[in-house]
Amino acid sequence: MNEQVIQKLKILTESAKYDVSCSSSGTVRRNTKGGVGNTVGGWGICHSFSEDGRCISLLKVMxxxxxxxxxxxxxxxxxxxxxxxxxxxxELVELTMEFYRRNYIEGLFLSSGVVRNPDYTMERLVRVAKDLREVHRFNGYIHLKSIPGASRELVAEAGRYADRLSVNLEIPTEENLKRLAPEKDHQSVYLPMQYIQQGVLESAEERRRYRRAPRFAPAGQSTQMIVGATSETDKDILKVSSSLYGNSTMKRVYYSGYVAVNTYDKRLPALKQPPLVRENRLYQADWLLRYYQFKVDELVDDGHPDLDLEVDPKLAWALRHPECFPVNVNTADYEMLLRVPGIGVKSAKFIVLSRRFSRIGFYELKKMGVVMKKAKYFITCNELPEKTIQELGAAAIRRLLLPKSPKKDDGQLSFNFTFD
Incomplete structure (x- = not known):
């Protein structure tokens, strides 16, 4: 690599850091004879860890x-x-192959600014993936950012070479998108999403008939929304996410706290720092929608359009619905166990399986991974003596579970030293 390419790489990796929708691939691509690399265990996460503890990284670049x-x-x-x-x-193909051979990366996350028009840019992205797959026989993970407004033919070709495709929605509502990005509209985003969905479904149908039929974007698609740049409530954002998850190929919706990079633009809010707590609460609510059988209207409604920033969404729901608790862990159904704060998907499955053989108590719950600090106020079992939400009340439990702020100890001695 010469100095000019390295300088380009520094600029383009810095420009790519605001795109957070680089995610695990969810696919396995094994090495082939004469090929280079593989996607082991279905992971391709940018600077993260796989289930077996391996640190995996992507070349994230524009x-x-x-x-x-x-x-x-x-x-x-x-x-x-x-x-x-x-x-x-x-240059980009050579960079990817050199980084892979040196064991710096296990895959590529590639996006781009729009040059000339969406099709011209998308065609160049596809050429990178095609050269990696067909010329260099690269079997590692590839995540391509599909350009809004790109043609169906180019999206279809991209899906033949990439493990995952994504199209960023950016702003949840059309009105605010038009205000901040006049050249864009939601139609240009939703159309490529539909093309990806159709390609995945058609590929799945072909593979039912022909075992070795090529796979189309086997890890599905993802998208990203910016949080805090516009006036949408958490309810508005989660409604959009819920409708996107109705698309069978949508794997993840990512939420990116707005970073004030263009402070001179008066259309944007003057935030001193990104709304990271709100971003975290949206991820927690998103998890509840996907794995805990919650609905959007249960987490946020007209009376509470935004998520509680002090407690997680599941605990907030439980505190608003004391009539549903306490839950007897030895008799409650799986769906109700999922709604107990401190009980996760794995813990709920363990409880349902274990109680067929013996009654469950405090010790067994702890071994199953239940967070008893939270759960003890919302459940009953064999020997649990704690008072529940019915005796203590929602306000008292909220105070007990809020993180304690450090208090100044007036009893300690203090010394003042003066140095010349």
Whole structure:
């Protein structure tokens, strides 16, 4: 690698850091004779850890940070005076292969600014994936960012080479998207999402008939929404997420706390720091929607349009519905156990399986991974003597479970030293 390519790489990796939707692939791509690499265990996470403890990383980079759009929230908008760079297809392919051979990475997450038009940019992204797969026989993980407005043919070709495709929704509502990004609309985002869904479903049908039929984006698709840049409530955001999960190929919706990179633009809020707590609560609520059988209206409603920032969404729901508790862990059904704060999916399954053989008590619950600090106020079992939410009340339990703020100890001696 020469100095010019390294300088380009520094600029383009810095420009790519605001895209958070680089995720695990959920697919297994084994090595082939004469090929390079594989996707082991279905993981391809950017600087994260797999289930067996391995640290896995992706080369997260943009093909170019030039862009014809002027989106208010984007660091790469055309009106910004920032260092710009563009990697050629061959340069990026060589970088990926060199990094893989040196064991720096296990895959590629590739996005790009829009140059000329969406199809021109998408075609260059596809060429990178195609050269890696067909010329270099690369079997590692590839995540391509599909360009909004790209044609169906290019999205279909991308799905033949990439493990996962994603199209960023960015702003949840059309009205606010038009205000901050006048050149974009939701239609240009939802169409590629539909193309990806159709490609995955058609590929699955072909593989039922022909065992060795090629797979189309085997890890499905993901998307990202910015949190805090516009006036949408958590209810608005979760409604959009819930409808997206109705698409059978949508694997993850990512939430990115708004980072004030363009403070001069008056259309944007003046935030001193990203709303990280709100972002975390949205991820927790998203988890409840996908794995705990909650509905959006149960977590947020017209009376509570935003998630509670002090406690997690599951605990907040339990405190608002004391009439549902306490739950007897020895008789309650699986669905109700999932709604108990401190009981997760694995713990609930363990409880249902174990109580067929003996009655469950405090010690058994703890061994199953139940967080008793929370759960003890919402359950009853053999020998649990604690008072429940019915005796203590929701307000008292909330105070007990809120993190304690450090108090100043007035009883300690203090010394003042003066140094000349």
């Amino acid at each position: 093909l170019t940070n030039y862009c014809i759009y002027d989106c208010a929230y984007c660091i790469n908008r055309i009106s910004n005076d920032i260092p710009r760079a563009t990697l050629s297809v061959s």
